[in-house]
Amino acid sequence: MADEGRMLQGRMCVACRAKRPKQDLWRVVRRSDGAIAFDPTGRLAGRGAYVCSAACLEQAQGRRGLERALRCRLTEEDYAQVAAGIASATKQDMRETEV
Numbered sequence: 001m002a003d004e005g006r007m008l009q010g011r012m013c014v015a016c017r018a019k020r021p022k023q024d025l026w027r028v029v030r031r032s033d034g035a036i037a038f039d040p041t042g043r044l045a046g047r048g049a050y051v052c053s054a055a056c057l058e059q060a061q062g063r064r065g066l067e068r069a070l071r072c073r074l075t076e077e078d079y080a081q082v083a084a085g086i087a088s089a090t091k092q093d094m095r096e097t098e099v
C-alpha cells in the first residue's frame with residue numbers, strides 16, 4: 001500500500017503509455033498466488049498494471065507490456081480473461097467514477 005498514495009496524479013497505460021486518472025484505466029492484477037485477474041473495481045490486492053482499452057490490451061499482448069509491468073508470464077487464457085472482462089465491463093458500464 002505504500003505506493004498507492006503517492007501516484008494520485010495518474011496511472012500509465014502499459015501499451016500506449018498515456019497517463020490517465022486511475023478511474024479511466026482498466027486494472028489488471030497479479031494476485032499473490034500468481035493468478036492474473038481483471039479488476040474493474042481497482043481494489044484487488046496484488047501488483048497492478050493498467051490499460052486504457054481493449055485495443056491497448058491487444059497491443060500490450062503483442063509487446064509483452066503486461067508481462068513487464070506485472071513481472072510474470074501471462075498465458076493466452078489470461079489475456080482472453082482480461083479482454084472478456086473489459087468487454088463485459090464496458091457493456092455494463094461497471095466503471096463508477098470515484099472522485
Ligand SMILES: [Zn+2]
Pocket residue numbers: 013014015016017018051052053056
Ligand atoms: Zn492505452
